[in-house]
Amino acid sequence: xxxxxRIGITLxxxxxxxxxxxxxxxxxxxxxxxxxxxLIGSPSVVARQARRLHLSTPPVCPLxxxxxxxxxxxxxxxxxxxxxxxxxxxxxxxxSRAAEAWIHAxxxxxxxxxxxxxxxxxxxxxxLQAAGIRAPGHTEMLARLCGTKRFAMMLFGxxxxxxxxTRHVPLAKVAATLNTAALLETIELTGEALPxxxxxxxxxxxxGLNPHAGDGGALGSEEKRVITPAIVAARRKGFRxxxxxxxxxIFHQAINGQHDAVxxxxxxxxxxxxxxxxxxxGVNITLGLPIVRTSPDHGTAFDIAGxxxxxxxxxxxAVRWAVKLAQRKNPWRAR
Numbered sequence: 001x002x003x004x005x006r007i008g009i010t011l012x013x014x015x016x017x018x019x020x021x022x023x024x025x026x027x028x029x030x031x032x033x034x035x036x037x038x039l040i041g042s043p044s045v046v047a048r049q050a051r052r053l054h055l056s057t058p059p060v061c062p063l064x065x066x067x068x069x070x071x072x073x074x075x076x077x078x079x080x081x082x083x084x085x086x087x088x089x090x091x092x093x094x095x096s097r098a099a100e101a102w103i104h105a106x107x108x109x110x111x112x113x114x115x116x117x118x119x120x121x122x123x124x125x126x127x128l129q130a131a132g133i134r135a136p137g138h139t140e141m142l143a144r145l146c147g148t149k150r151f152a153m154m155l156f157g158x159x160x161x162x163x164x165x166t167r168h169v170p171l172a173k174v175a176a177t178l179n180t181a182a183l184l185e186t187i188e189l190t191g192e193a194l195p196x197x198x199x200x201x202x203x204x205x206x207x208g209l210n211p212h213a214g215d216g217g218a219l220g221s222e223e224k225r226v227i228t229p230a231i232v233a234a235r236r237k238g239f240r241x242x243x244x245x246x247x248x249x250i251f252h253q254a255i256n257g258q259h260d261a262v263x264x265x266x267x268x269x270x271x272x273x274x275x276x277x278x279x280x281x282g283v284n285i286t287l288g289l290p291i292v293r294t295s296p297d298h299g300t301a302f303d304i305a306g307x308x309x310x311x312x313x314x315x316x317x318a319v320r321w322a323v324k325l326a327q328r329k330n331p332w333r334a335r
Contacts (some may be wrong), residue, residue, distance in 0.1 A: 002034040004067040007322050008076075008115040010102045011041030013095045015087050016300025018121030019049040019309035024312035025319050026073050027055050035323055037116065038063065039075045042083045042100045046075050052308055063114050078105035088306030090170050096127035103138070107145040110291035117292030117326035119318050122300045125168075136168045139286050142293055148332075152189045154261070155271060155297050157278020157317075160254055161197070161261040162270035163190045163287070174266045175209065175222055183230035183263075189287040191239040192331045205250050205259035206231055207241030207269060213244045227265075265317035271297075281312045283321050290333040292325045294318040 009026065012018030023046065026037040039046055045062050050057040061074040077083075079101035084094040103123075109115040120138055128135055135141040143151040154163045165186050166177050187204060194202035206227060207213075210220030217224055227244045234241045242259065243250075251273040253261050264270025274282060275297070282297030296314035305311055 002032070003326060004034050004036060004070075005032075005117075005323060005326050006036045006038060006044045006067070006070070006115050007319065007326065008038045008040050008106045008109060008118045010099070010106050010118065010120045010149075010317065011039065011045060012053075012121030013099050013124045013127055013300050014042065014045045014084055014320055015090050015092060015095050016122055016124065016161060016302055016305050018300065019045050020053065020305075020310045020316040021296065021312040022119075022121050022122045022307065023053060023055055025315040026317055028312075031072070032323070033072075034145060035072075035317075037069065037073045037202055039073065040106050040118075041075070041077065042080075042098065043075045043077055045086060047085065052306075063109060076105075077319060078102065079181075086306075089302040091124055091302070093127060093131035096124060096131040096133060096193055099123045100128070100133055100135075100141075102132070103141060104145060107142060107291065110293075111146065115320040116322070117294070119315070119322045120293065120295040121315070122296065122298065124300050124302075134257050134267060138293075138295065139167060142286055142289060144237075146289050148288050148290070150185055150189060151286060152186050153284065154190070154193060155274055155282055155284050156197075156275060157282040157297070160251065161194075161279055162274045163263045164270055165263055165265050165268060169266065171266065171268075175258060178209065178222060178226050178265060180226050180230045180233070180326065183227060184233050185262055187230060188237065188243060189232040190263060191234070191241075193285075193287045196325065196328055196331055199260040202240060203258070203260045204234075204239060204241045204263060205245055205254060206241060206263045207247045207250055207265050208244035209265045211248075213246045280311055281317045282314055283318045285321065285325075288332055290330065292322055292330065294322045294325070303335070 058073040082098040214223035
């Protein structure tokens, strides 16, 4: 019999589509029998959503229940005092405070090996600010909770994997934010992650920042000053890296098999092409963590929250990958 795998799924901001897509995902047919899902959040929220979707409501179970007694789907509420009032489509500080508490609990459970991986439903950055929570998003929060200094955001879908050299940085500040050391670290994390994802060759393409990758310096100096030195240093460390390559070329090369992953210089440079290909099924994974963390590649979708029409495809893929990676050797976790 295969070893049991426990995957925690945080509900995210309950006023968005998180609870809906989480329930839809775990109720999909075909999950392996050795996989147990733990919905992390408010039982009342899950029950209300389950009724709306005409799905069975999972039982509430303590996380330390023996695997043999754990149902295929259960609910764990690590912060019952923070149960938020449901206000679909609205930004509230209470929902964000609860979402943060559930994330904290899930990370601790992964670090303590009570969970083998976690999937996070979307949270709201505006809500986090309203709650006084200083975190740009999941990625930075998870890295802090894990005590991780080296981390990166990778997003992928059919035919394309993208890693961001800068994340939630205003476009006007991207050039000043880029530096050789940080870019080299991102390339290294990419090279370390690709075998974990099943890419043994680990061929990495690196975008230029400027049009035509700077055109030899005529359209910007960042390629010569920042990007090329990082690529040269990565090659010296044994990584297979090409670039800098113009952004209007590199993604075509990647989807035609020339690169296993693309390092993009800023958020929309990388995610625009990815979402063109995988808007409904993209997956976000945090590289560098000693735990498995995936998420769907979309936001809270407040505009359709509470209507029961959210597409769970991206969440299903995020869960599927969490299950896969939880059964492989994590390159950043000491055994």
